[in-house]
């Protein structure tokens with residue numbers, strides 16, 4: 765479904781990615797891992813055309829998307845929940861969900877069953893929601909675009925444990941429903957049981973790819989330890 769091959773990405777003169785390889789197949793949940801600053805967010809920005817990769821290929825459903833503008837990439841069927849959420853603060857929950865909605869299986873009703881808290885707060889302005897609720901709204905909004913591939917960048921970062929659990933429960937439900945997902949998160953105990961595959965980045969390159977069961981303590985210490 766998504767095939768990223770040998771991409772290189774720069775911020776001005778400074779190179780952040782030196783050869784990232786990554787694949788997500790239909791129905792798969794893939795975890796993109798690596799310590800701070802190794803290039804996870806830059807990889808996601810490159811996939812979505814927010815910072816264009818200068819080399820390599822990014823194919824989504826057999827279409828080369830590396831040079832497409834961000835809006836065309838979203839339209840091709842990729843849905844992003846960016847780091848830091850970014851809901852529209854002065855729109856209501858309902859308006860946030862509807863503003864980028866596209867026809868498909870995900871509707872207001874279905875998002876309400878995934879996140880009942882959002883339904884209870886549907887008329888509230890997004891800026892009055894808690895951080896965790898805003899995160900749920902960001903996920904709901906991405907789902908309302910009915911993406912064939914959903915990408916979550918640090919969806920549980922900095923949230924209270926009870927809210928994190930609600931979000932992980934939703935992610936597990938998405939997995940059961942066969943939603944193809946690329947996930948960046950530091951919580952190995954949550955990710956490893958549900959990921960089909962893990963891709964690890966170090967200093968802007970893919971250094972390991974495999975099933976979570978193959979991620980032994982040597983690999984963890986080498987690439988994920990602090």
Ligand SMILES: Nc1ncnc2c1ncn2[C@@H]1O[C@H](COP(=O)(O)OP(=O)(O)OP(=O)(O)O)[C@@H](O)[C@H]1O
Pocket residue numbers: 775778779780798799800801802803804805806807
């Ligand atoms: N806007 C920017 N301008 C210049 N350099 C940047 C910019 N954003 C990130 N970088 C650099 O690119 C490299 C990769 O950063 P990136 O944010 O992709 O890492 P990450 O793995 O997502 O880290 P984290 O887990 O901390 O979010 C780092 O060296 C970082 O300093």
